Amino acid sequence: MRQTGYALNDNHVRHTLPGHPENAQRVERIRETLHERHLAPYLVRVPDRAATRAELERVHTPAYIDHVYAMSFEEGFLDPDTYVRDGTWEAALHAAGGLIELTRRVVQGELHNGFAIVRPPGHHAEADHGMGFCIFNNVAIAARAAQADMGLDRVLIVDWDVHHGNATQHTFETDPTVMYFSIHQYPLYPGTGSLEERGRGPGEGTIVNVPLPGGVGDEGYALAFERILVPLARAFQPDIIFVSAGYDPHWRDPLAAMELTLRGFARLTEIVMDLAQELCAGRLVFTLEGGYDLTALSYGVTNTLWQLAGYPDRVEDPLGPSPMAVRDVRDRIEHIARVWGLTG
Numbered sequence: 001m002r003q004t005g006y007a008l009n010d011n012h013v014r015h016t017l018p019g020h021p022e023n024a025q026r027v028e029r030i031r032e033t034l035h036e037r038h039l040a041p042y043l044v045r046v047p048d049r050a051a052t053r054a055e056l057e058r059v060h061t062p063a064y065i066d067h068v069y070a071m072s073f074e075e076g077f078l079d080p081d082t083y084v085r086d087g088t089w090e091a092a093l094h095a096a097g098g099l100i101e102l103t104r105r106v107v108q109g110e111l112h113n114g115f116a117i118v119r120p121p122g123h124h125a126e127a128d129h130g131m132g133f134c135i136f137n138n139v140a141i142a143a144r145a146a147q148a149d150m151g152l153d154r155v156l157i158v159d160w161d162v163h164h165g166n167a168t169q170h171t172f173e174t175d176p177t178v179m180y181f182s183i184h185q186y187p188l189y190p191g192t193g194s195l196e197e198r199g200r201g202p203g204e205g206t207i208v209n210v211p212l213p214g215g216v217g218d219e220g221y222a223l224a225f226e227r228i229l230v231p232l233a234r235a236f237q238p239d240i241i242f243v244s245a246g247y248d249p250h251w252r253d254p255l256a257a258m259e260l261t262l263r264g265f266a267r268l269t270e271i272v273m274d275l276a277q278e279l280c281a282g283r284l285v286f287t288l289e290g291g292y293d294l295t296a297l298s299y300g301v302t303n304t305l306w307q308l309a310g311y312p313d314r315v316e317d318p319l320g321p322s323p324m325a326v327r328d329v330r331d332r333i334e335h336i337a338r339v340w341g342l343t344g
Contacts, residue, residue: 002282004309005044005105005114007098012119014087021255021292022133027119033298034305037316042309046105046114048098050090051141055100058144059137059171064128068092068135078130092120092135099142099287106283107150107240113276113308115245115286117301123165123244123289124190132163132190139244139287140171143178146240153177156238158229158272159184160221160265161246161289162256164193164209168244174203179236181229183221185249185256186211195336208232210336214257217326218264220333221249225271227337233275240283241276247291247300251322255292259326262317265300269307284308295319 008031016024034040056065071078072089095118102114122139124132139157146152157172159165159182169192172178184193199207210224233241247265249258276284286304291297296319306314337343 005111009094015091050093051096152239159244162248183210215327246289250296252293
């Protein structure tokens with residue numbers, strides 16, 4: 001079967017705030033579920049490391065990096081949602097560094113694919129400020145490392161977190177070598193990610209937003225991937241695919257209302273796996289973003305790993321379907337496809 005790796009930074013537990021949605025129990029519950037479902041023997045654990053300052057500075061300003069370091073001694077908040085504790089600095093460095101190290105092993109062919117089960121998450125962390133629970137933008141830092149240090153040119157980032165990745169978009173919106181595809185509930189925090197945001201200057205056409213109303217469900221997400229992501233990715237021809245994997249579109253998540261099921265996430269994983277196999281020799285790396293119902297989150301990650309490792313028959317859905325009716329968004333998705341010139 002496939003050789004699938006994962007990174008998990010043990011020191012994440014020092015970056016936590018009881019009662020906050022983004023706390024250490026998120027990754028600890030994932031760890032427990034991986035053990036309970038007997039998945040670990042099928043995976044390769046990649047030793048994580050701290051990201052270097054040079055790696056951080058490809059995405060973040062020196063002044064912001066210094067600010068996070070200083071605040072780790074004082075404790076406080078970067079914004080009303082984003083806390084810093086005495087372990088935040090090390091946890092954030094290892095979240096970014098673990099993803100880079102996992103990416104390196106996939107690019108070098110030691111692994112087929114992998115999942116960085118790391119926190120704090122990253123896709124809201126702008127160049128000069130943190131927000132939305134995020135300290136450093138892990139996926140952007142790893143994408144730049146893949147280009148600068150691993151010999152890759154074109155990078156596709158697929159973001160299925162329920163919230164738009166404002167900072168990932170802003171990092172790459174003028175860069176024609178990185179395509180950013182985000183499907184998200186809209187309007188919702190942070191308020192960015194409209195259909196009209198398509199990149200700027202030389203990056204025009206490489207920012208692909210699929211803003212959808214609440215209640216889309218599995219079929220709507222899969223249709224958006226098949227009608228919009230797949231043809232645009234084929235035209236872009238990436239050398240590697242990253243997935244910013246948030247499990248907050250699940251119907252049980254307390255922060256959103258997109259009504260996906262666990263099997264819906266497994267289907268999305270299958271689609272991006274097929275794309276990676278077709279376009280970039282299978283090079284595919286996931287990193288954890290949101291997801292705040294612990295059962296949905298832990299089974300979501302576990303199912304994704306079963307898919308990546310080549311065991312789709314082991315995907316489980318103990319939570320079942322949403323009790324809410326899902327919304328028919330076929331017309332909306334067809335409209336977005338036409339905006340991108342995708343016909344038939």
